[in-house]
Amino acid sequence: MNPTTIHVKQQKDNLVLVPSRVVFYEQMQLVETFDDQSECHMLFFYKQKYLTAVRTTRLKIHSYVARAFKEGTVYESQHPFLQALIESNAPLQKISYPQLKKKIARPYSRQEQAKILTFFESFIPKKQLFQDMKSLFYQYRREGNMSGAYRVIRVMRDFAPNNRFVKEMANDLSYRKLANLYLEQSHTLMERDPLFKEACTSFEDHQRLLEKEGRWIEASSRQLSHFYNQPTPESYQSYRASLSRHFDCDSRTFILEQMSQAIPSFQPVTEDLFQHYVANENVMGVARLYTERELQLNEEQLNQVEVLLERNRFDETPDNLLPFMKRLTAQHPEQTRALLDAFIIRLLETMELEQVHDSLMSFTKKSSLMRKVERMNEIREDLDCMQELGELYYGFQQLEKSIECFQMEMELKPSTPEPLRWLSKVYADKQMMDESKAYQQLCVDVQKWA
Template sequence: MNPMTIHVKQQKHDLALAPSRVVFYEQMQLVETFDDQSQCHMLFFYKQKYLTAVRTTRLKLHSYVACAFKEGTVYESPHPFLQALIETNIPLQKYSYPQLKKKIARPYSRQEQAKILTFFESFIPKKQLFQDMKSLFYQYRREGNMSAAYRVIRVMRDFAPNNRFVKEMANDLSYRKLANLYLEESQTLMERDPLFKEMCASFEDHQRLLEKEGRWIEAYTHQLSHISNQPTSESYQSYRASLSRHFDSDSRTYILEELSQAIPSFQPVTEDLFHNHVVNENVNAVARLYTERELNLNEEQFKQVEALLEENRFNETPENLLPFMKRITAQHPDQTRKLLDAFVIRLLETMELEQVHDFLKAFKKKSSLMRKVERMNEIHEDLDCMQELGELYYGFHQLEKSIECFQMEMELKPSAPEPLRWLSKVYADKKMLDESKAYQQLCVDVQKWA
């Protein structure tokens, strides 16, 4: 995937930010970015909805953000999940703390507002955050909603467990019954407290909850983590099918690549990834996967790879394909003769003769072209063999190098017509007809003088 730039509006000038990673933790998503001055800016999201951006100098050791990076699921940029998170929230704007409080007041419950405020412990004085949470608590108390007030206290307890006010409220007799319901994980209570319900949910229930709330990016990350830890063919096939609803082919391949790295022994992912690389004509990726995972290709897969290489003509950096060619020719010796010949020719087009010769030592079984390369390596410094070397280069379609050899032979043997005939032939192949005719005439003249 290509690197992306995130644009965030602010009062004086807009920010152009390069993301480095995204973390998913509980209901929060946090994108770490850097501006052109290498200054860090954190982009905060709650349930996939953008909140604000904050310039960062340091994180408090035990803050919510520090905990997220330690315990959450982190994806390095670029990543399809990060890109989807940003694209579904454009345009982005930086809000001040007072603006943020107004922004979250309408769509979220006071419990969720309190939870969101805990995200900013490293950037807003903890005393200020605590007072704002306390205000949310008292709003519920004034309304007589004791159950909702206690839910805010639970958030405050996680935020400031040693605070005297929090301890007093948490142990208040009026909340004793509610506290017991939490210990019992009461189903009735869970319907009232969505944060607690999400925390206690099984994998299947959590997945349904995320999908119901439209938190599809979180659902994908949640399911990906589950498959990585407990891979089954059924769960994987379901996940692979669902990816096409939101991600294009390149993004799906990227996600499968990541999953394959996490569970390299899980064959269904490897096979799908191999197929994707073949379809996308990614020769280097096909070669790497085939070699690293020691795949054994069936007849259909081999034909697909063969067609891909014939079409590509090893146009990628051919020396990177040496381990791949060594293994596939060893496994399919009778079917890969043409491929091996094409590989040798491509090596000669991109590398020096001595390097090609050294590369080909890795192959135990030598083809006729390999033996020719060995012969070329033997005679390439022998002035008495320039004619033979030129003809060998010509056989490999190395016209420029063959011209050099024939010209050297012409200088060493000015009365010999053979190098002149070859020079006329090579220039004709290069569509340089004037040069071809000139050497043809010179060859006639030399034969007359002889």
Template sequence: MKTILLSSSHKKNDLCLTPARVVFYEQMQVIETYDDQAACYMLFFYKQKFLTAVKTKRMKVHSYLARSFREGTVYEAPHPFLQALVDSNTPLRKISYPQLKKKMERDFSRQEQAKILTYFESFIPKKQLFQDIKAIFYHYRREGSMSGAYRIIRVLIDFAPNNRFVKEVANDLSFRKIQGLYLEESKTIFERDSLFAEAKAAYDDRLLLLEKEKRWIEVSAYLMAALYDHPTSERYQAYRNFTQKYFDPGSRALLLEQLSRSIPALEGVTEDLLQQYLLDEKLKEIAFLFKERDVVLDEKQLGKVALLLEKDGFRTNPEQFSPIMKRLYSENPDQAGVLFEKYVAGLLEVLELEDVHNKLQEFPQKSPLARKIERMNQIREDLDCMQELGELYYEFNQLDRALECFQMEMELKPSDPEPLRWLSKVYADKQMIQESKTYQQLCVDVQKWA
């Protein structure tokens, strides 16, 4: 996850922030971030549009922000939804409260302005916020817009339900008819009050509303949350199609991984994740799915995995590919021959000879290579067989272990030129030319003395 650059009016006060998590709640998104001194900054968004950032030590327990983290959908960083919010709003600039109010007047409706102000209860005195929301209410009243004024009352009821003024205006008889329309959830109210319409919308209707307003990040988060609540193939296909449209392959892989961990039984997720890993040539991740999710590779996929393994699959942890190798070898041992040799050589790099032998016992049939390993395991402590063991190690390109065997054979049989000849050969293969020449000369001298 990238760090987030938060700029300010004074360039020297620009901050490089590390994101921790993001929450989606109603129309709000908040990213929790930290600077290099561990100070917390909350980055506020409304309908995916950046508002401002606020430094904080704590949030009030009963504030709107605290409620959002309790009741909203939280995603830990790194997460594609979080990154998408940042990328779609870059550059992010921290502004003051007066500047925020001016910005809101340009970009949002009065009802939205009132709603947004409630987000900052933990940081701006509640009395100040209340007065600013109240001013919006009176603005509607002066214009004679009773429906607009009542929309602000509904914000105030949620923000300060016990306030005397709020109680009085909420029970004003002049709003009785509008109250009735809200209780009836009439079509008129849905047309006038977009926030109420969104809150009451059914699953499909809310998706249409969000898409109509081009809030694609919120659509993605909503689809994912819906999958967690009620995982079905239909919902997964909708989620899959949407994320394919808006997210790059790397982000889609992260989203699929999250779903695979959370809902491993959801039909289609593991298969799509496997396909993404194949496209990205992520061998380690493919091996994990093969082992933990019991995926079935078709012939084409198995061929692709074989090519990737042949390329560089056994350099670090060949053990993780044992389940795949068993499948490849059992289906076509002749075709898997070269690959199997690399696999065995990889095992010898990281395991003791006895452990390699035990690992190969798990394979369905013994190959010539497995029989060689079996022979090596039989003679590994037999001093009379060090020459043979060294030559077998050499066949598997285990040059250092081969050297150990030939050096021991040289000590045991100082008049025998054969181990010296092999020592010269192995050092030449290791590009250690001086050592190779030394043993070559020793071999010549021993032959002369014989």
């Protein structure tokens, strides 16, 4: 699903990093990665746009990043959100702090620049960060933009609430009217302060804002969290439509699996996941979901399962499907009769006879093939029954094992033509005509001598 490595350009050697997890917090996304020396590198994003990478040994306890990991939404490395975030920003390049300040000066307001600087408290001296924010504040002041200056002060207040300068500016009478507007959550003020608007707006309005700004990964993350908090059919249908717009089939399946694990009792997710597994011919996914969720299949779903299993011949490891087939055949004995026979044949192709017999003991429905397996298990070490065992193996199309039985019968009873006839027949089925003719001639000779 996710890229196993992330490549980040830097001045000397490029960094090759393995992602560990990603956190979404406010407007920031942070990807935690590790290099081949197990050193941690943080990749910073603001509103889904890549900023830079920073190597770190530890985080300050009360830093913005530490708070993000504590209060934000974290996804592990295999999540499609992380993949989408990396792919939409490639190629990535590590830049210095002075370069970062220049990079963010072009597309972002000074308020947003101040906000971005707070991300780096664990890596850049706090005094330096504070001075740079203060410079942004004074740029607004010199322009006479009191509203912009106060917006920066609000960011600085969150960053350094006990700083004397911040306290003085926050309580300055010049900003009293603006402070009251924030308390009132003025609509006019929200249009001027996008960060405040995101913090105060309704879920629906916030989603529309994110979609409008092209921040669909953030929107999808918030919508997923909203669904977990309110798992209603309406919220699920809305999120399902969003998944279809933005993610490919594999990513949708992954997210549905996560949702199914988080809310196993929510039936619409389970049903959609079942259809994804069927469409992708994921036999083990269907089996696991059917068994763990105790699904009740309707006629159409049962037909889908039958077609899937017939096409895939029960996957490469049919023994893993034993719990699935046991429950399926018990619930639908008549409809799955042929399917059960095909399953038994497949088991014999991949497992020893004794293992197949023991595995089928717990099945409540005993088919004719099961009884044949029981008989085969009874006589498998009886030298007087090698002819019968060979014929039973042949009935299961286990040609190599039938040959072994008939050859042993031939050695035990050299004057009997019957095993020779069978050997000629089996080799003919294997399109080994020289061997078939040889045994046919040997059979004729034995009959003459008799």
